[in-house]
Amino acid sequence: MRESRKPIPVIVLAGFLGSGKTTLLTRLLERCKTSGLKPAVIVNELGEVNLDGMLVERDVPMAEMLGGCICCTSRGDLGMEIMALVQQHEPDVILIESTGAASPLEMIDGITEAAMMVRISLETIVTVVDGPELLRLGRSGKGRTYKLQRDGIVCATSLVLNKTDLLQPDERVEAEQLLRELNRYAPVVAAVRCDMDERWLDDHLKSGAEEADLKMDMKTAGSCSTGEGKHAPGCGCGHDDHGHEHGAHPHGEHSHEHGARSHSEHDHEHGARSYSGHGHEHGAHPHDEHSHEHGAHSHSGHDHVMAVTCYLDGPVDSEAFEAFLRKLPDNVYRAKGIVTFTDTASRFLFQYAYREVDFLAIRPQGDVKDVAVFIGEHFVRDEVVQPLEQLIVKSDGVPR
Numbered sequence: 001m002r003e004s005r006k007p008i009p010v011i012v013l014a015g016f017l018g019s020g021k022t023t024l025l026t027r028l029l030e031r032c033k034t035s036g037l038k039p040a041v042i043v044n045e046l047g048e049v050n051l052d053g054m055l056v057e058r059d060v061p062m063a064e065m066l067g068g069c070i071c072c073t074s075r076g077d078l079g080m081e082i083m084a085l086v087q088q089h090e091p092d093v094i095l096i097e098s099t100g101a102a103s104p105l106e107m108i109d110g111i112t113e114a115a116m117m118v119r120i121s122l123e124t125i126v127t128v129v130d131g132p133e134l135l136r137l138g139r140s141g142k143g144r145t146y147k148l149q150r151d152g153i154v155c156a157t158s159l160v161l162n163k164t165d166l167l168q169p170d171e172r173v174e175a176e177q178l179l180r181e182l183n184r185y186a187p188v189v190a191a192v193r194c195d196m197d198e199r200w201l202d203d204h205l206k207s208g209a210e211e212a213d214l215k216m217d218m219k220t221a222g223s224c225s226t227g228e229g230k231h232a233p234g235c236g237c238g239h240d241d242h243g244h245e246h247g248a249h250p251h252g253e254h255s256h257e258h259g260a261r262s263h264s265e266h267d268h269e270h271g272a273r274s275y276s277g278h279g280h281e282h283g284a285h286p287h288d289e290h291s292h293e294h295g296a297h298s299h300s301g302h303d304h305v306m307a308v309t310c311y312l313d314g315p316v317d318s319e320a321f322e323a324f325l326r327k328l329p330d331n332v333y334r335a336k337g338i339v340t341f342t343d344t345a346s347r348f349l350f351q352y353a354y355r356e357v358d359f360l361a362i363r364p365q366g367d368v369k370d371v372a373v374f375i376g377e378h379f380v381r382d383e384v385v386q387p388l389e390q391l392i393v394k395s396d397g398v399p400r
């Protein structure tokens with residue numbers, strides 16, 4: 001158990017929607033496990049279901065802040081969650097994954113407020129950057145989405161240039177230069193699937209290890225430092241530690257052509273929270289009045305980023321579902337959820353980010369409903385939800 005007088009380090013995982021925060025969270029948690037560190041996690045999602053928690057092992061204390069953006073909920077809420085975790089679990093390190101639409105600057109206030117009550121210290125803000133998206137938005141150099149992405153980069157103490165497998169070598173150089181221009185101080189590491197080396201992970205978790213006087217086997221840590229531009233090795237894993245099939249296509253194929261990818265998360269459910277403004281504009285969602293009719297709930301954390309949560313009350317055909325994802329409107333840039341297919345035995349966690357689709361076979365514990373969450377800018381809810389509802393096969397075996 002940690003000495004009570006030493007502050008517990010808090011690490012914020014920031015980064016725009018779909019950049020790879022949950023991927024990094026799972027890597028940090030795996031490293032905590034091998035290092036004997038006891039983590040606690042706070043997960044924040046724009047949708048009303050904790051899909052990001054799907055892969056967090058059940059013995060890791062986790063607080064969920066769902067249905068809104070951590071930086072827009074009252075700072076007190078974040079502070080209360082931190083205090084509750086510290087008091088109940090006495091973790092060695094607290095990892096906070098923010099929604100991809102959060103401004104870390106706003107979260108810092110909440111964490112600092114908690115620091116006045118319990119012994120914690122904000123050690124690191126790691127911002128995970130989606131390489132291709134950075135270039136796309138950086139080249140246009142304008143728009144609120146770019147501003148959100150830029151804010152995350154500017155206030156980072158550590159930057160991960162992720163998804164470099166999707167960048168040409170010259171594009172990677174351009175992306176690194178752009179990051180340098182936006183933030184001259186934070187070390188930048190390029191990565192594929194946030195596959196950071198052990199040294200990097202230990203450096204980010206180390207204050208917890210030192211303070212808690214726990215055994216961190218530094219001999220196993222790589223010799224590579226967190227230097228600028230260091231390229232982390234690509235992920236070669238086919239399985240995760242949770243007995244899930246990794247990277248499985250619903251038809252059993254591993255399709256590189258279609259960008260089928262693997263991913264791991266956890267599930268929980270929680271009620272939506274209310275907002276209090278901190279200098280953002282918050283409008284009611286224009287389609288809110290329809291949301292309950294179809295079992296879907298819409299929510300807008302920032303006025304231009306909205307999330308629609310849609311529960312599915314039957315299975316769908318896997319090919320039709322994948323085709324549906326590929327035809328999502330351009331302004332829906334993130335979708336994720338849990339589906340049951342008519343033509344496979346397993347249920348799947350699906351991920352969609354900027355036209356890339358991933359399926360992961362899962363066996364959720366407990367009563368987990370099929371659900372899809374769509375996140376984007378100013379999209380028309382029914383253009384997304386109606387085609388999906390038409391795919392749902394009712395108990396008589398007929399699609400709607």
Ligand SMILES: Nc1nc2c(ncn2[C@@H]2O[C@H](COP(=O)(O)OP(=O)(O)OP(=O)(O)O)[C@@H](O)[C@H]2O)c(=O)[nH]1
Pocket residue numbers: 015016017018019020021022023024052099100162163164165166191192193194261262263334351352353356357358
């Ligand atoms: N090609 C590629 N895909 C990646 C990489 N890292 C993550 N992904 C995929 O990108 C998608 C989003 O990854 P997540 O880790 O869930 O991203 P996130 O930032 O937690 O997403 P939100 O919580 O929705 O903001 C998943 O399908 C991942 O498998 C990478 O380096 N390369």
